[in-house]
Each structure stands twice: as C-alpha cells, then as structure tokens.
Amino acid sequence: MQLEPQEPFATPQPKPRIPAHFTRKSLLGASGLIAFMLAMFLVPAGINYWLWMHSTWPWWGCLAASLPLFVIAGQGVHLMGWVAHDGFHLTFHSNPRVSAVIALFFSSMTLVFYESGMAIDHWSHHRFANTEHDPDLRLLRRYRTFWGRMFGQRNRANAHYFRRALHLALGRPLPPEISNVRLPFRPPVMRALAVLNLLFALGWLLTYLHVETLLPGSIWICVAVPLVVSGWLSGLRSFTEHAHTGVGDLHNTRSRTHWLFTLIDYGGNYHLEHHLYPSVPQWRLPALHRWLVQHGFYDRLPDPSVIDPHLSVYRYTLARYEYGRKSSAPRETAVPSPVHP
Numbered sequence: 001m002q003l004e005p006q007e008p009f010a011t012p013q014p015k016p017r018i019p020a021h022f023t024r025k026s027l028l029g030a031s032g033l034i035a036f037m038l039a040m041f042l043v044p045a046g047i048n049y050w051l052w053m054h055s056t057w058p059w060w061g062c063l064a065a066s067l068p069l070f071v072i073a074g075q076g077v078h079l080m081g082w083v084a085h086d087g088f089h090l091t092f093h094s095n096p097r098v099s100a101v102i103a104l105f106f107s108s109m110t111l112v113f114y115e116s117g118m119a120i121d122h123w124s125h126h127r128f129a130n131t132e133h134d135p136d137l138r139l140l141r142r143y144r145t146f147w148g149r150m151f152g153q154r155n156r157a158n159a160h161y162f163r164r165a166l167h168l169a170l171g172r173p174l175p176p177e178i179s180n181v182r183l184p185f186r187p188p189v190m191r192a193l194a195v196l197n198l199l200f201a202l203g204w205l206l207t208y209l210h211v212e213t214l215l216p217g218s219i220w221i222c223v224a225v226p227l228v229v230s231g232w233l234s235g236l237r238s239f240t241e242h243a244h245t246g247v248g249d250l251h252n253t254r255s256r257t258h259w260l261f262t263l264i265d266y267g268g269n270y271h272l273e274h275h276l277y278p279s280v281p282q283w284r285l286p287a288l289h290r291w292l293v294q295h296g297f298y299d300r301l302p303d304p305s306v307i308d309p310h311l312s313v314y315r316y317t318l319a320r321y322e323y324g325r326k327s328s329a330p331r332e333t334a335v336p337s338p339v340h341p
Contacts, residue, residue, distance in 0.1 A: 015249065015276055016297055022288050023279045025099070030083075030092035033283055034106055036266050037083055041076025041109075044069035045222035053217055073222070074229025075264055080107045081234065082268050082282065084115035088122070091281035096184055100193055108200035110227060111208075116190070116197040117164030118157075120174065124181050126278055129252040130245060130324035133177070140238055141323045149239050149317055154231040168194035236317045241271045243316040243323050245306065249276060252324075254306040255289065256313045262286055272306050 048066045051057065057065070087103020090096045107115045121135040128134045139157055143149045168174075168191050185193065212219040241253050253271045261269035268274075270285035273292065280288055292298055298307065315321070 016292070016295060018277060018280075018288065018291065022277070022284050022291075025091060025094045026281065027093055029281055029283050030087070030099075030102065033079075033086065033266055033281075034083055034102075037076055037079035037106070039076075040079060040264075041073055041226065042222075044073040044076070045226060048073070048225075049215065049218055049221050052221055053215075070225050070229055071233075073226035074233055077110055077226045077230035078233045078237075079266065079268075080110050081113050081115070081230075082266070083107050084113070084118070085122070085268075086282050088115055088119045089278055089281075090184060091279065097189065097193075100185070101196065104193060104197045105200050108197060109204050110230070111201055111205055111223075112158045112162070112227065114158075114161045114165035114194075114197050114201070116168060116194040117161035117166075120164060120168075120178055120183075120190075121161070123183060124178055126275065127181050129275060130242065130247050133180075134324065135177070136238070136242070137324045140242075141325075143323070145319045146317050150232050150235050152235070153238065154235040158231075165194045165197050169198055236314065239317045239321070239323060240313050243321040244326055245324060246303070246326050250302055250306060254308055254313070254316075257289065257307060257309045258311055258313075260311065 048069050051062045051066050051069075055062065084103045084107030086092065087099050087107075090099045092099035092102050104115055107113060121139075125134050125136045130137055132138075139160060140153055143153045164175075171191055174187060174190070183190070208219050208223050240256055245252055245254060250272070253275050255272040256265075256269040258269075266283055267285045268282040270282075270289050273280065273285045273288050274282070277288065301307065
C-alpha cells in the first residue's frame, strides 16, 4: 500500500529481541503508576485547598504558593491519561479486558478524556505514525503556533475522543479508516468498554459534586484548575514527541531523557522506545532505553535528535517545527514500518 508523500528515511536496522521481563504484565507495576498519579494529583490539590480556604495568608501569598502546586496537580491529571494509555496497551494484567477496565476507571477521573474513543485512533497512530493515515497527524498538524498548541489542541482532541466514545457506546459501526489496524477487542467488547467509560465519568462527576457539598470550593480548586493545566501540559507534550520527526522506526518520534521528565512522567517520556516496543509498560521504558544503549542499538542513529536529553526539548512546541514532519527536508513516498499496538 502506497501512502502520501512523507519524509525520507533510511532502512532501519532490525530491532533486537528484548528480554521477556520487559513485556511481562504487572498489576503491581500498574498499581505503582496509579499510586504515583493519585499522589501527584491529590496532595498538591489538598494543600491548595487549605491555602485558599483555611489559611490566613494574604491573597498574593496564596497565589505565589499555589501556582507551582497547580502545575504539579495538573501533571497528576495529565498522568490519568497515561494510565489509560498503558492500560489500553494491555500492560496491567494478563487479561486484556481487566487491563482496559482498570485504565478506564482511573482515567475517567479527568471527566473530559475518553480513552475508549482515543484508543481506536492510538492503535492507528502506532501503525501509521506520521503518515497521512495517522489520525494524530490529521488532528494536530493544523496547530502551527505555540499558543494554539498549548491552549487549543487538547480541547479539540478531547471533543473528538468523546464523540468516538459516544459513537461506540451507541453501537454504530467502527470508522472505516481503522480497517487496516488489528484491534485487540471485538466490536461488542469495544462498545461495552465505551459504555463503561461514560458511566465511570458520570460516577466521578457525582463524586466530585458530593465532595463539593462537604468541602465548598473544592471542585474548582482541586479539580477544575488542575484539569485546565493538564490540558496545557498535554497539548505541548504531543509536539515535544512528534514535531520535526519523520516516518519509520527511529524516525517517527523522540524520547525526552532528562531525569526530570523521567521523574514526573513515571518513565513515559521514553516515547521512542514506546513506539519501538509498544507492549513494554511505561515504568520499564527507562530500563529498556539503557538496555538498548548497552547493546549498541543507538550507536548509529540516523537522526540523533530523536533522543533529546535536554529540558530545551520544548523548543519543538514553537511554530517553526511542524507536527510529524521534517519540513526542511525533501519528501518522497514511504511505507511505514508495521509496528503493532
């Protein structure tokens, strides 16, 4: 199958066979990710609630102290989406349905992100990364400025995923563009998961409203503001990983290997390794990166920029870097490598 013109890429060297322990399912590992996410969300949110509702500090002191805590809580909400992502890569449990349900339960805490709708696009994204058949490319390439990427794209993406989830829950046929993608669940199971996703989101909304009756103001300080901040963080992250990249293994994404990203992203910052080995859970990706380095897989990278050890990786959120394209290079027809979700 020939695709639209894309960036040229060298024939990738064969991926080494990695030790089996990297892909082993782990409910304990999933619990660590979920606990880290909950702590990053709830602890700073709770401190901020005390600052604004119970402390005697002046407003400017509360603002100065709460701003970094809002960012941390926002990262916690951002990680809810990563819980969904890993759970739908079926890394949490040997039973794929259990893995998916765990992912939906915790990711629905965001109220606005629907993994059951996103998963269809994400499986296609892995198969066709950065080509015209990549749904992420179609969704995100229209954002060409830093401000649009930070404030606009996540809202549009979430609305798209909600429509997909509702579409599935109502039993409508799956979209034709996924016909070339191998899905891990049959359509009836996908429909049931979409219904669960909507019910879980409703349950979390009712939970937040009940907490609001007990702790007035909590829904705004502890939920609404972190949710907004998480949208900004998520919007920018997509471009740090895929802006100014090409097509094919070792070309279609980058890893952000600075230790701070490893800490706050719980290993999910190693996105190059994730695309190479999608069945490896995110908390093992840093170790997988070290294993690949030790075995010389990265000794002759065609494009060294796909491994970025600097905080300045956020330069790829700027307008001069296009999503999924190395715009300064000539283009030719390319077929993506068959990376399965």
